[in-house]
Amino acid sequence: MKVQRITREEHTRFINQQSSASFLQLPEWGDVKKEWRAESIGIYKENELMGAALILYRSLPKIGRSFAYIPEGPALSSGTPLDSELLNALKSYVKSAGAFLLRIGTPLPLRDWSTEQIKDALASTEATSLSNIPSDHEYSSGNAAVHALESAGWKNINTSDGFGEGQPNFLFQLNLLGKDRESLLAGFNQLWRRNIKRAEKEGVVVRRGTRSDLALFHVAYLETAARDGFIPRPLHYFERMWDALNGTNEHLYLFLAEWQSSVIASSIAIRVGDHYWYSYGASTAFGRDARGSNAVQWAMMEDALDRSCATYDLRGITPTLDPHDSHVGLIQFKVGTGGYAREVIGEWEVVISPVLAKAFHLYLRLRK
Numbered sequence: 001m002k003v004q005r006i007t008r009e010e011h012t013r014f015i016n017q018q019s020s021a022s023f024l025q026l027p028e029w030g031d032v033k034k035e036w037r038a039e040s041i042g043i044y045k046e047n048e049l050m051g052a053a054l055i056l057y058r059s060l061p062k063i064g065r066s067f068a069y070i071p072e073g074p075a076l077s078s079g080t081p082l083d084s085e086l087l088n089a090l091k092s093y094v095k096s097a098g099a100f101l102l103r104i105g106t107p108l109p110l111r112d113w114s115t116e117q118i119k120d121a122l123a124s125t126e127a128t129s130l131s132n133i134p135s136d137h138e139y140s141s142g143n144a145a146v147h148a149l150e151s152a153g154w155k156n157i158n159t160s161d162g163f164g165e166g167q168p169n170f171l172f173q174l175n176l177l178g179k180d181r182e183s184l185l186a187g188f189n190q191l192w193r194r195n196i197k198r199a200e201k202e203g204v205v206v207r208r209g210t211r212s213d214l215a216l217f218h219v220a221y222l223e224t225a226a227r228d229g230f231i232p233r234p235l236h237y238f239e240r241m242w243d244a245l246n247g248t249n250e251h252l253y254l255f256l257a258e259w260q261s262s263v264i265a266s267s268i269a270i271r272v273g274d275h276y277w278y279s280y281g282a283s284t285a286f287g288r289d290a291r292g293s294n295a296v297q298w299a300m301m302e303d304a305l306d307r308s309c310a311t312y313d314l315r316g317i318t319p320t321l322d323p324h325d326s327h328v329g330l331i332q333f334k335v336g337t338g339g340y341a342r343e344v345i346g347e348w349e350v351v352i353s354p355v356l357a358k359a360f361h362l363y364l365r366l367r368k
Helices: 008-017 084-094 115-124 140-151 181-184 190-202 211-228 235-245 292-306 330-337 352-368
Strands: 002-005 038-043 048-059 067-070 099-104 109-114 170-175 207-208 252-259 262-272 276-281 309-317 341-343 348-351
Touching: 002 084, 008 038, 008 048, 008 190, 038 084, 048 084, 084 099, 084 140, 084 207, 099 352, 109 140, 115 330, 170 330, 190 292, 207 292, 211 235, 211 252, 211 262, 211 276, 235 252, 235 262, 252 292, 262 292, 262 309, 292 309, 348 352
Parallel strands: 067 099, 276 309
Antiparallel strands: 002 038, 038 048, 048 067, 099 348, 109 341, 170 309, 170 341, 207 252, 252 262, 262 276
8 A cells, every 4th residue: 555645636536536525634624724734645555546635744843843633534435444554554654754643533433322322311310421321333444443543553542521632533413315304304302493493483594604704703703702611713714714615616604693683693514525514603692592503503404405415414522421511411402403423433643753742742731
């Protein structure tokens, strides 16, 4: 197996040939992450392109060595396993490029839990985590990848709450295959259906936004950040996302819920292939009871259906089912859509230079 640099055009062509690949593996994502150096690579077996990846490099000051990161990648063609041969080829390539540490995060599924299983576990109050209840389905490809990673000496950096230093390894998704508006809505719980009806009754109007409307999104986003206690990204970051992801192809969509001439909720969605992500969301205290957030979610789901998408992805959750855990509200909110929780293999690292990797991890801990 051979890894070599490819052009952005070759990278894009490979992504377009797949039914789904993470938007974090689009070559355009490198234009969003300006503080990193981006590179597109191809993974070949017997001269056939079997995978592609966007590698982001972050250099250590004055040393010239880099941390190499493949977020939610590499993207692999159907049937291509994440095996020892592929892992060794990736490690060798970034080592030759001067990396001291490589992190990857191909979102291969490990297991799923249905809405019914999650509801039963939440009602029982006995199970404290998804990890403690039987899954609805397990994936041999994911388990084989974990075995290959462990055997090759890679370290799993996922945390028990599902959110580590990178991307979440517990997700909540909706299967849209064979669904229409009526059947999708029928899968919602009573509270979700009532809130959507409430928004309609209150006269909430959801519209698609333009680049200039990102400023309206950002006002609600800043209020959300202050309320929920996270550090917000600046407006120019979202403008850069828009420009990068809507340059050659349209991947990013902005939705705004308006009530009484004000934006009370807004969300950013991203689509690649048949996969549709809810990426960023914001809401205001004003108009909270008008249920603009539910209205925006429903508008995005309708849009995903209109685009014949197979999956609507509500992104990260924590696996907690503990009623005393403040994070349990996240899964309670999302389970109302009737989807499923999924654990993916998450993010893994392999050390190339132990001394530099140790110093880098110390820096990350001190930064927190």
